[in-house]
Amino acid sequence: MEHDGTNLAVAEAVRSVQLLKIDGYSATKAMGPSEFIKSRWNIDGHEWEVHFYPDYLYYFEEEGPYFLELTSEWVALKLILVSEPLKDKLRVNLSCRPVCQFVIEEKSVSHVFASGSRCSPELLLILKHKLPSSGYLVNDSLTVECTVTVLRNLGAAETTKGQHLPVPPPSDLHQHFGELLESKDGADVTFRVSASGESFAAHKVILAARSSVFKAEFFGGVQEQERSSAYVIRDMEAAVFRSMLRFIYTDMAPELDGAQEPDAAAAMAKHLLVAADRYGLNRLKLMCECKLSGGIDIGTAAATLALAEQHNCSLLKAKCLEFVTKSPETLDAVLATDGYAHLVARCPLVLTELVRAACGRKI
Secondary structure (H helix, E strand, C coil): CCCCCCEEEEEEEEEEEEEEEEECHHHHHHCCCCCCEEEEEEECCEEEEEEEEEEEEEEEEEECCCEEEEEEEEEEEEEEECCCCCCCCEEEEEEEEECCCCCCCCEEEEEEEECCECECCCEEEEEHHHCCCCCCCCCCEEEEEEEEEEEEEEEEEECCCCCCCCCCCCCCHHHHHHHHHHHCCCCCEEEEECCCCCEEEECHHHHHHHCHHHHHHHHCCCCHHHCCCEEEECCCCHHHHHHHHHHHHHCCCHHHCCCCCHHHHHHHHHHHHHHHHHHCCHHHHHHHHHHHHCCCCCCCHHHHHHHHHHCCCHHHHHHHHHHHCCCHHHHHHHHCCHHHHHHHHHCCCHHHHHHHHHCCCCC
């Protein structure tokens, strides 16, 4: 392809390649969907972490807006920016391939990192159940070659005939929608959180496109002149509503990422799950289920089971039952918690399933 001299943005690539080796890989069977092994990198003055998930829960939408097919059988990786917030956007590519005796095609994912977007999408390496027969494991050890490429903008430069146009950068649509939310430009609806009085401006058409609940509220057979432009949000904290709005605009929930403090991320996941169920945000709800599934322990199991039962979270419910009934000692410890008393009071019907699971019967 030829073109006349034109001002184009030129970028310089900074690349780093490292081997992520996991010895004793069989021990990762005990890790949950949100648990990971991390590797720290310093590339071009920024601190990064590659998170390796041996049992990553991934979903995709197959038919219509509400049908979700789930699988927890993926080995996956993510790239996390852990250094200070950025002044400029960074366009970064993560490429990975298992190191073994035969050539494996690389898999890659690209992302635009900015102050509000510090975690890449997942890179799905291989289905978990296919790993043992793949030939990637050698003496219970897995080695993955990871390549991180950071593009640095060098400004405008003159191109000459014979040069090829640069490859288009990764999509930053989510970044633009996030900026639209922050700027409030063109906003036509306001939400006031009753608990704190904090207000949020948004755009009806975007909310309606993402949530059937908002769509019914804004455009569900009400005359134009009767539609409200101000709503009060009850029974929800401002931080939770803010995070939910950001997800609606960007399809991301950084509060759930591995870079966050675990207890704070788990608490936010519980609140966001309730909000997602309330507004029909199925992907966000599932993301919260994944986060909570990886952090079940004796102190949280019963309360999390109650949450799963109240909000129809079948995956999270199954994980809780599996944990509680894995041994008589675990069951006794959970029964002694305050969370179990809450479970009995709020969700008595789930006790039958708990008894069946404890007795080894099919739920």
